[in-house]
Every structure is written in structure tokens, then in C-alpha cells.
Amino acid sequence: MARIELCNLEKSFGAVHAVKDLSFTIEDGEFVVFVGPSGCGKTTTLRMIAGFEDPTSGEIRIDGRVVNDLEPRDRGLGMVFQSHALFPHKNVAQNIEFGLRMKNVPPEERVKRVREVAEMVRIGHLLEKMPSQCSGGESQRVALARTLVTNPSTFLLDEPLSSLDAKLRRELRAECDRLHQALKRTFIYVTHDQEEAMTLADRIVVMRLGEIVQIGSPMEIYSNPVNYFVADFFGSPSMNLVAGEIVQANGTARFRSASFDVALPDSFKAAKAGAVTLGIRPEHVGVTLGSGGDIELPVRLVEPLGKDTLLYFDAGVERAFVAVTEGLGMAEIKAGERIALSFDRRRIHLFDGDGLRIAGAR
Ligand SMILES: Nc1ncnc2c1ncn2[C@@H]1O[C@H](COP(=O)(O)OP(=O)(O)OP(=O)(O)O)[C@@H](O)[C@H]1O
Ligand SMILES: [Mg+2]
Structure with missing residues (x-):
């Protein structure tokens, strides 16, 4: 005992x-x-x-x-x-x-x-x-x-x-x-x-x-x-964290930064407009070659790890934006190619100016 x-x-x-x-x-x-x-x-x-x-x-x-x-x-x-x-x-x-x-x-x-x-x-x-x-x-x-x-x-x-x-x-x-x-x-x-x-x-x-x-x-x-601190501390590679703002338009909330404009899930419909940080883990970002998805970004670096492949993107933020795909399917992609990224809506986190997570209904 x-x-x-x-x-x-x-x-x-x-x-x-x-x-x-x-x-x-x-x-x-x-x-x-x-x-x-x-x-x-x-x-x-x-x-x-x-x-x-x-x-x-x-x-x-x-x-x-x-x-x-x-x-x-x-x-x-x-x-x-x-x-x-x-x-x-x-x-x-x-x-x-x-x-x-x-x-x-x-x-x-x-x-x-x-x-x-x-x-x-x-x-x-x-x-x-x-x-x-x-x-x-x-x-x-x-x-x-x-x-x-x-x-x-x-x-x-x-x-x-x-x-x-x-x-x-x-x-x-x-x-x-x-x-x-x-x-x-x-x-x-x-x-x-x-x-x-x-x-x-x-x-x-x-x-x-x-x-x-x-x-x-x-x-x-x-x-x-x-x-924000806990979000950033756990997970490898780390959660993607992008500073921007919530914009409310026609009853829907969107997240905007220099290189992002993403519709937020309904659970954030009532969120206050203003400065926030969007967080999404690399494994919750879907990737496809070409156009479509939530945003398109050029690949900066491809890192084939065997079991997974990491893709690093230029997103106009300090840290590269990272997505992870299973296996080596994406390992042949070259730097500079544009990739369509789509976010798993249920896995989007938002942090307010004090770093606290803004509760979205889940
Ligand atoms: N005997 C001591 N005298 C003065 N300051 C101390 C003493 N022991 C610890 N501290 C201070 O207390 C704080 C906490 O130290 P602690 O050793 O508990 O950290 P920790 O979380 O174990 O860090 P680490 O991961 O580096 O081992 C630190 O700022 C450290 O400098
Ligand atoms: Mg110690």
C-alpha cells in the first residue's frame, strides 16, 4: 500500500x-x-x-x-x-x-x-x-x-x-x-x-x-x-503552430495568417474574432499531390524515415509546417513541388493570446 x-x-x-x-x-x-x-x-x-x-x-x-x-x-x-x-x-x-x-x-x-x-x-x-x-x-x-x-x-x-x-x-x-x-x-x-x-x-x-x-x-x-506549452512539448515531430487570427464572416469562422485561410469547424462558430494560434499535429494533415485541399504549399524538404515520410513546407512562419505520410509513397517528391494539404477538422486546436486552448465543441 x-x-x-x-x-x-x-x-x-x-x-x-x-x-x-x-x-x-x-x-x-x-x-x-x-x-x-x-x-x-x-x-x-x-x-x-x-x-x-x-x-x-x-x-x-x-x-x-x-x-x-x-x-x-x-x-x-x-x-x-x-x-x-x-x-x-x-x-x-x-x-x-x-x-x-x-x-x-x-x-x-x-x-x-x-x-x-x-x-x-x-x-x-x-x-x-x-x-x-x-x-x-x-x-x-x-x-x-x-x-x-x-x-x-x-x-x-x-x-x-x-x-x-x-x-x-x-x-x-x-x-x-x-x-x-x-x-x-x-x-x-x-x-x-x-x-x-x-x-x-x-x-x-x-x-x-x-x-x-x-x-x-x-x-x-x-x-x-x-x-500552447503542453501542445508544443508533447509529440515528435511537434504540433504545427501558426500565429494568425480568427475572422468571422457570414456565420462561419475562418483562420487567417499570411499563408493560411482555413475554414474552422462549426464548433468554433461562436469564437471571438482576434489573434490566435492554430495548432494541428503533423499526422492530422492530409497530403495530396497538386491542387485542392484547405491550402496549397510548396515542399521545402522531404525526409523519408522508412515507416513514414515527413514533408516540410514553407508556410511563412518561423518553423516549417510538417505533415507525415505513411510509408514511402511521397518520398519521391522534390523540393518546390506544390502539395494540397487538408486538415482533419476535429483535430484543429486554437490557442488564445495567453496561450490557453480555446474550447471548441467536440
Ligand atoms: N540546492 C539548491 N540550491 C539552490 N537552488 C536549487 C537547488 N536545487 C535546485 N535548485 C533550483 O530549483 C529549480 C528546480 O530545480 P530541479 O532540480 O528541481 O529541476 P528539474 O526539473 O529536476 O530539472 P532537470 O530536468 O534539469 O533535472 C532550479 O531553478 C534549480 O536551479
Ligand atoms: Mg532533475
């Missing part, structure tokens, strides 16, 4: 207001990912939960009990840090069993538990090795095993995979997912990688400048971002 409540948590380091009035409950067995840009307060929040940092104000409760004054070791949590510093003069087995020694677990029991968790993260063959003989991914697994062996009610993971290459990251990410399902424990995972957040989380907490911006399932966050 571990239900973790954060109540009006605040943390200041001198003049730096690192965490601002953060309230949120992590349910027992949930996999929650805190995500946001560098410096937004993720590590500070995790360290306060773990007990390594005292909140300036606010409360942390574990299963209903206020733990602000409890030492880290008495909170029943296990933390894996970004820099997973192993003891260099102890071998892998000794590194893993360290937490058990601290708890005076008898030697036979220690050997058995070390073997179990080593098998669980697939490092059973490495127990005799020294940390200097392990690869980055292996060391990361040892760090995970070292926490696993103490059998915590909750895992606190601070960018545990950040030092690995893309392939290993994906592999160990799958491992974390598997462990969560097997152990049925609470996981709180911190990352600034939106893809990691999307693939691992039951719920994502998006942070910015010390505050929670949005909480939701990966699909909610992806499909209904509350503002």
Missing part, C-alpha cells in the same frame, strides 16, 4: 521559488510520470517526497500519515537517482546487497534476495563483476536492483535512463514497465523526455516553472493539451 498525497507543497532556495503550491495525489499502484523542461522543479519534488529535502511549507502524506518529519529510511520508499553512483570497490552483488546489510538481514537471506532481483533485471551473470567492468546499461540495472532488493512500497526514479543511448533507453524503459506490472507497486518517475512519459505513465503530471500545468493520461495530454 502506498498512496502519496502532496498538499500545497512549496520549496524555495533563497530567492529561487523551485516548487509552487503543488497539490496532487498519487494512487496506490499507479505509475505517475513528472515531466517538464529543465529546472521546472521535478527533482526537488521527488527529493521532498523521498525526504532528502525539507519543504518550505505544505505536507506530504503516505497512506494518510504525515511524513514531513520522518527520515528518508523510515518512509519505505526506494529512490534511483539520475547519477546512479555505485560503490566502485564493491562488486555488483555487494552493491546490491548493501541496503540489506544496513537492515541486518542474515547472510543466507541476502544471497537469496540478491539473486532474485538480479534475475529480475537480467544481471544474474554480472554479480562477480566490478562496476568499472559494467556498461552504462548494466550499471543502470545494478542501480535498479539495489533499490528493488529493499522491497520499497514506492519507487522514486529520477531520470534513471538519461545517460543511455536511444536503444538501451527503450529496452530499459520496457523493463521498468514490466517491473511495475509484476510488482504492483507505486512508481513515480521523473523525466524531461516526453516520449518516455507517454509510453510509461498511467498519468502524466506536466510541470513548468515550479507549477503543475496539466495532469492526465497520456492520450488526454496528447489530444487535449490545456495550453
Whole structure:
């Protein structure tokens, strides 16, 4: 059992207001990912939960009990840090069993538990090795095993995979997912990688400048971002964002910018005229050769990725406008050719001058 409540948590380091009035409950067995840009307060929040940092104000409760004054070791949590510093003069087995020694677990029991968790993260063959003989991914697994062996009610993971290459990251990410399902424990995972957040989380907490911006399932966050920041942060390639204005004419709303003039869906019929940003994800833009569609634009660059092809367009805005098509069907298109783009009406987002999403009926 571990239900973790954060109540009006605040943390200041001198003049730096690192965490601002953060309230949120992590349910027992949930996999929650805190995500946001560098410096937004993720590590500070995790360290306060773990007990390594005292909140300036606010409360942390574990299963209903206020733990602000409890030492880290008495909170029943296990933390894996970004820099997973192993003891260099102890071998892998000794590194893993360290937490058990601290708890005076008898030697036979220690050997058995070390073997179990080593098998669980697939490092059973490495127990005799020294940390200097392990690869980055292996060391990361040892760090995970070292926490696993103490059998915590909750895992606190601070960018545990950040030092690995893309392939290993994906592999160990799958491992974390598997462990969560097997152990049925609470996981709180911190990352600034939106893809990691999307693939691992039951719920994502998006942070910015010390505050929670949005909480939701990966699909909610992806499909209904509350503002421009969240829309831009999630998705690769990013959502297309084009500054322009809403124009009302003859009972229909249109979006206009230097190179766009697009009829908006009926759900925006009552939207106020004025400056807005239109957002649409690359996969929601249909492409056909020639004329027609909502707008026509010249191709700037074609990027065949194998499974998909990305098409970049000049749209008179800072960032190229991007569309994605399946397979290599469009890979032969040359720069300069004109393409007809049509927007999936239900997937158009509009953001107001403050960056907030304007609700259209869906
Ligand atoms: N011990 C400290 N003393 C002073 N300022 C600190 C301290 N720890 C963190 N900060 C500041 O608090 C803010 C939040 O830092 P934090 O480490 O929580 O960010 P983060 O979201 O984990 O970022 P990253 O993705 O880079 O790890 C930053 O502005 C940071 O400079
Ligand atoms: Mg951090």
C-alpha cells in the first residue's frame, strides 16, 4: 500500500521559488510520470517526497500519515537517482546487497534476495563483476536492483535512463514497465523526455516553472493539451503552430495568417474574432499531390524515415509546417513541388493570446 498525497507543497532556495503550491495525489499502484523542461522543479519534488529535502511549507502524506518529519529510511520508499553512483570497490552483488546489510538481514537471506532481483533485471551473470567492468546499461540495472532488493512500497526514479543511448533507453524503459506490472507497486518517475512519459505513465503530471500545468493520461495530454506549452512539448515531430487570427464572416469562422485561410469547424462558430494560434499535429494533415485541399504549399524538404515520410513546407512562419505520410509513397517528391494539404477538422486546436486552448465543441 502506498498512496502519496502532496498538499500545497512549496520549496524555495533563497530567492529561487523551485516548487509552487503543488497539490496532487498519487494512487496506490499507479505509475505517475513528472515531466517538464529543465529546472521546472521535478527533482526537488521527488527529493521532498523521498525526504532528502525539507519543504518550505505544505505536507506530504503516505497512506494518510504525515511524513514531513520522518527520515528518508523510515518512509519505505526506494529512490534511483539520475547519477546512479555505485560503490566502485564493491562488486555488483555487494552493491546490491548493501541496503540489506544496513537492515541486518542474515547472510543466507541476502544471497537469496540478491539473486532474485538480479534475475529480475537480467544481471544474474554480472554479480562477480566490478562496476568499472559494467556498461552504462548494466550499471543502470545494478542501480535498479539495489533499490528493488529493499522491497520499497514506492519507487522514486529520477531520470534513471538519461545517460543511455536511444536503444538501451527503450529496452530499459520496457523493463521498468514490466517491473511495475509484476510488482504492483507505486512508481513515480521523473523525466524531461516526453516520449518516455507517454509510453510509461498511467498519468502524466506536466510541470513548468515550479507549477503543475496539466495532469492526465497520456492520450488526454496528447489530444487535449490545456495550453500552447503542453501542445508544443508533447509529440515528435511537434504540433504545427501558426500565429494568425480568427475572422468571422457570414456565420462561419475562418483562420487567417499570411499563408493560411482555413475554414474552422462549426464548433468554433461562436469564437471571438482576434489573434490566435492554430495548432494541428503533423499526422492530422492530409497530403495530396497538386491542387485542392484547405491550402496549397510548396515542399521545402522531404525526409523519408522508412515507416513514414515527413514533408516540410514553407508556410511563412518561423518553423516549417510538417505533415507525415505513411510509408514511402511521397518520398519521391522534390523540393518546390506544390502539395494540397487538408486538415482533419476535429483535430484543429486554437490557442488564445495567453496561450490557453480555446474550447471548441467536440
Ligand atoms: N540546492 C539548491 N540550491 C539552490 N537552488 C536549487 C537547488 N536545487 C535546485 N535548485 C533550483 O530549483 C529549480 C528546480 O530545480 P530541479 O532540480 O528541481 O529541476 P528539474 O526539473 O529536476 O530539472 P532537470 O530536468 O534539469 O533535472 C532550479 O531553478 C534549480 O536551479
Ligand atoms: Mg532533475
